Amino acid sequence: MSHRKFEAPRHGSLAFHPRKRVHKVRATVSAFPKDNAAEKPHLTGFLGFKAGMTHVIREVKRTNTKLPKDGVLEPVTIIETPPMVVAGFVGYKKTTTGLKPITAVFAEHIADEFKRRYTKKWYKNTKNQFAVHTEKYNDVKAKSKRERQIRLIKNRCDVVRVIAHTQM
Secondary structure, three states: OOOHHHHOOOOOOHHHOOOOOOOOOOOOOOOOOOOOOOOOOOOOOOOOEEEEEEEEEEEEEOOOOOOOEEEEEEEEEEEEOOOEEEEEEEEEEEEOOEEEEEEEEEOOOOOHHHHHHHOOOHHHOOOOOOHHHHHOOOOHHHHHHHHHHHHHHHHHOOEEEEEEEEOO
């Protein structure tokens, strides 16, 4: 056999190695886009997962052909994005070592799905997570503390991020 490059070229790109299934069903975000202070506050990402694939026939307008509108069959990926609910938000301050969390504010009603994701070893945990938080949410002291935390986030924090969970 002569040079492998011509007789038996390799099939597929090495950029997609190792070819194996992922360990987690829920993907993690490796990097978010840089924050721009000039833009309005907005969500930079949301959860979505591949639900399947199908095909579509779309019309392509071409010039200098006998068929000006030609139907082209293309594969498409279906991405399912479940509805998301905000459970709270966290304020961060930029330091030399990176972002440092200043304070977090949670919503009044927190779903059991979020509590389950938030708590490690939910199946053998005996504590009722966020029980005190929901009981004392409308208390005068708790209200003033929450307002103080929101003022602190507005005045001192450089980055504000939302704590959200999916309704699945």
